[in-house]
Amino acid sequence: MSTGFTVGTRIHSGLGTLAGTAGILRGIGVSRVMVVVDGGLARLGLLDGLVESAGVRDLVVGTSLVGVNPAPAEVEAAAAEALAAGADGVLAIGGGSGLSAAKAVALLMTNPVAIGSLEGDGRAAHPPAPTVAVPTTAGSGSEVSNALVLHEPGKIREMVIRGTGYEPVAAVLDATVLRGLPKEPLVFAALDALTHALESLWSRGRNVFTDACALHAGSEILDALPETVEGAIDGRNARGENDDALQRLLEAASLANIACGNSGLALVHALSSSPAVQVPHGLQNGILLPYVAGFNRGELSREGQELVDRIDELYHRIGFEARFDAGQAQAEAMIDASRGHVFRNNNARNSSDGELHELLRLAGAAAA
Numbered sequence: 001m002s003t004g005f006t007v008g009t010r011i012h013s014g015l016g017t018l019a020g021t022a023g024i025l026r027g028i029g030v031s032r033v034m035v036v037v038d039g040g041l042a043r044l045g046l047l048d049g050l051v052e053s054a055g056v057r058d059l060v061v062g063t064s065l066v067g068v069n070p071a072p073a074e075v076e077a078a079a080a081e082a083l084a085a086g087a088d089g090v091l092a093i094g095g096g097s098g099l100s101a102a103k104a105v106a107l108l109m110t111n112p113v114a115i116g117s118l119e120g121d122g123r124a125a126h127p128p129a130p131t132v133a134v135p136t137t138a139g140s141g142s143e144v145s146n147a148l149v150l151h152e153p154g155k156i157r158e159m160v161i162r163g164t165g166y167e168p169v170a171a172v173l174d175a176t177v178l179r180g181l182p183k184e185p186l187v188f189a190a191l192d193a194l195t196h197a198l199e200s201l202w203s204r205g206r207n208v209f210t211d212a213c214a215l216h217a218g219s220e221i222l223d224a225l226p227e228t229v230e231g232a233i234d235g236r237n238a239r240g241e242n243d244d245a246l247q248r249l250l251e252a253a254s255l256a257n258i259a260c261g262n263s264g265l266a267l268v269h270a271l272s273s274s275p276a277v278q279v280p281h282g283l284q285n286g287i288l289l290p291y292v293a294g295f296n297r298g299e300l301s302r303e304g305q306e307l308v309d310r311i312d313e314l315y316h317r318i319g320f321e322a323r324f325d326a327g328q329a330q331a332e333a334m335i336d337a338s339r340g341h342v343f344r345n346n347n348a349r350n351s352s353d354g355e356l357h358e359l360l361r362l363a364g365a366a367a368a
């Protein structure tokens with residue numbers, strides 16, 4: 001059996017690298033940029049500072065604010081705006097939702113179709129408009145991923161669009177943009193990244209390259225997360241006194257995505273793929289993670305088991321309880337979404353619906 005490993009995104013990483021963003025954009029031929037950004041950042045008044053720090057003001061021809069769990073109509077409107085403004089590239093700023101939306105906009109700028117027609121693998125006729133991604137959470141790793149996720153209201157599953165070349169051309173990993181992140185979004189994002197690393201280790205698609213990335217990413221997140229959570233609470237993050245730990249976390253999140261982007265995701269993400277369960281992605285994965293890890297532990301190498309065995313201590317230190325609130329999440333909706341899902345099939349250990357019911361009962365998910 002042959003295995004493969006690709007990283008399509010050039011990574012510019014380090015404290016202060018945001019200041020080089022304009023040069024990176026020009027270097028890939030972009031002179032008229034559409035900024036697609038998480039609306040939450042704009043509402044917090046952070047957008048102007050980011051655009052200033054990135055030194056891109058001269059290049060910006062339009063700005064589109066996107067919401068959490070972006071819908072197809074939202075990215076289609078943003079792409080129309082970008083084309084009307086004459087944009088030739090995209091600057092994506094935000095967490096997983098914002099970066100996903102931006103990647104969809106970049107695809108629509110060169111493929112004038114309904115976004116739904118691109119659902120699946122490699123459906124676009126043309127590569128996306130060149131995109132530079134600036135993640136503002138250490139979580140999804142979407143900045144190095146060739147997949148994007150949208151949420152179509154009323155559908156049983158998310159809309160996933162992926163393809164070779166759909167990833168941003170460049171990513172800027174500068175933890176100074178993470179300084180103001182409150183505890184909750186910091187934790188949710190990091191637990192999603194930890195899940196990406198561990199899912200890679202118990203996936204059927206894993207290989208020596210993904211294992212190397214996943215083991216290191218998992219270990220870094222377990223090491224760095226408690227310190228960054230304490231820093232979010234006591235103000236050290238905000239004062240720039242915790243930049244090194246935040247940078248480790250940010251790099252580990254990208255690395256975790258490089259692992260799972262090549263190996264494929266597994267059971268946690270299959271269960272969390274139902275848009276009917278309105279729990280933030282990172283929170284939902286963080287709750288499911290220890291139960292799925294216990295289910296898969298026997299499939300792991302000694303190093304993988306050592307990471308899994310540190311989850312309880314991590315959760316204790318950061319004050320995270322791996323349990324759904326009463327009535328928060330429906331077990332049936334999660335299992336329905338996972339049935340036949342490529343991620344569930346990619347999990348190294350086969351699971352029956354009965355086993356998943358038991359696992360979700362332990363996690364406190366509501367029975368039907």
Ligand SMILES: [Fe+2]
Pocket residue numbers: 140192195196269281285
């Ligand atoms: Fe995820």
